[in-house]
Amino acid sequence: MSEVDDNYENETICIKFCGVCPSYPRVKGEILFCARGKSVSPKQKSGCNCGLCDIWNKYDLTDFYYCMKGEAKELRRLFSTSLFSSFYQAVQKIRL
Ligand code: SF4
Numbered sequence: 001m002s003e004v005d006d007n008y009e010n011e012t013i014c015i016k017f018c019g020v021c022p023s024y025p026r027v028k029g030e031i032l033f034c035a036r037g038k039s040v041s042p043k044q045k046s047g048c049n050c051g052l053c054d055i056w057n058k059y060d061l062t063d064f065y066y067c068m069k070g071e072a073k074e075l076r077r078l079f080s081t082s083l084f085s086s087f088y089q090a091v092q093k094i095r096l
């Protein structure tokens with residue numbers, strides 16, 4: 001599934017999970033971190049409810065702590081880039 005849609009429906013789902021999370025930054029207006037990116041004032045890691053969230057399942061998300069790490073789309077892009085880089089380095093070693 002593609003990037004998480006930034007809409008009111010997803011916001012209301014997120015509130016049920018981020019809103020009661022011990023790591024929730026509690027910055028006014030901030031929610032739906034997997035779509036909008038990290039908080040301006042992230043807290044320490046004290047658990048993450050993302051894995052329980054309907055959006056996490058619907059969009060096949062695999063990460064946690066989006067309020068600290070940033071939006072899912074960017075994390076996926078970084079993961080793919082690092083995978084490609086590792087693969088490329090392995091191929092280079094074989095060729096040497
Ligand atoms: S992204 Fe995860 S850690 Fe952050 S507030 Fe939401 S559920 Fe908690």
Ligand code: SF4
Pocket residue numbers: 010013014015017018032033034035049050051053054055056061066067
């Ligand atoms: S996956 Fe996490 S950040 Fe995204 S909507 Fe669910 S609880 Fe909120």
